Amino acid sequence: MSITLKDIQNNGVVGAGGAGFPTHVKLQAEPEYIIVNAAECEPLLHKDMQLLEFYGDAFIDGLNQVIKITNATSAIIGIKSKHESIIANLQKKITANIKICPMDDFYPAGDEITLIHQTTGRIVEPGQLPISQGCIVQNVETIINIALNKPIVEKFLTIAGEVKNPMTVKVPVGTTFAQVLEYFEITTKNYIIREGGMMMGTVQTNLDAVVTKRTGGLIILPTDHNCAVTYKRYSEPKNTIRIAKAACDQCNFCTELCPRYLLGYPVRPELAMRNIMFSSDDDQRINIGNAFCCECNLCTLFSCPEGLDPAGATFIEKRVAQEQEKWQGLPVKAHPMMPYRKVPTKKLMQRLDVLKYQDKGPLQSIQFNPVFVRIPLLQHIGATAKAVVVVGQHVKKYDLIGEAKTGISANIHASINGTVTVANEKEIVIERRL
Ligand code: SF4
Ligand code: SF4
16 A cells, blocks of 8 residues: 555654654655664663564555655665664565664664764764755654554553563553553652653653653653762753863863764864853853754763763753854764764663663553543644644544644644543643543
């Protein structure tokens, strides 16, 4: 069956790897290569590998649909070579226009710019999009969603950390974290939830937060875990600034291991720290190149021997730099030491103190029956969808409840059968019909 851009648009498909960019917009480009992000580099998350193992046929079908829609020459699957059995299975299914690129096991292998460099040898210049190098990047789950050709009303995610049985599950969009975690035995009393990954995720203490089309995982950590303490300490920029002013010895490790710096980008976390140290309130120095930080957090959570927050300092500069004029530097070139400075995932996990957790997340078929779902009308990059249902209306799973606005936006659908109890410009609440 041929799937069209219109089908993808109608189904509300968005990037499931975390970015949430509407897929029908992305696929309007005419790339040379479709690069599949199967690098899955966030410690403890296993969703994409589980999907490749159990939905391999749908994945290859979806990938061929994407190649056809975009007229791409071929697709390259960037996947870590350690996943030998998954690669062997994919080898049996792929057609001549699809190649597999086995990668080392390092972080952040899944960063879009790093992935393109690893799979094609090309470097996307600072401030440019992947299409400037003839590439578009698609995540594994997004490709499977294209093949399944149904409205996106469920999300795969890994639950890991302080839980008895870590696993990957499929959850109706809009289910609260509290309702998800009812199915898990949490092995610590006081905990935080790291949503989306140890490195690039966010801390969520509110159990009323909901699963969206972008949620990739929930990691449960004790509140006194090293990382939980670090996340808390640096959740306030004032702490980042206060500690930077007092303690950075300018050893440069943060920059020397920065994946963007190693690709030749003008990202310099040590300069962000120095700027904080030597700027006064009315003389803020700024390194405009820090606009291209990918927010991988490696410098704070791995590289800095002093436990400082160069990532936070860089984010502060990034927000300001993005408002300033465009980067006009020379074409970039990878650092000659780059191949030697990939941070191995196991080493990273040791530093994060998560080796003690079961590093697995088998796909399990759990039937989640939330009594209600709270579905945000903005689960994507772009404009918020417009509610097209009213309070009291009965809806069925897959019904359209939020219509995409013109431009960059995405449709939203009901994830359960039920009655609408809230419908406003931000969200739709549906209570299950019993
Ligand atoms: S932030 Fe840390 S790693 Fe970076 S220069 Fe300062 S002390 Fe060194
Ligand atoms: S978070 Fe740190 S290591 Fe990562 S890209 Fe930004 S500056 Fe570089």
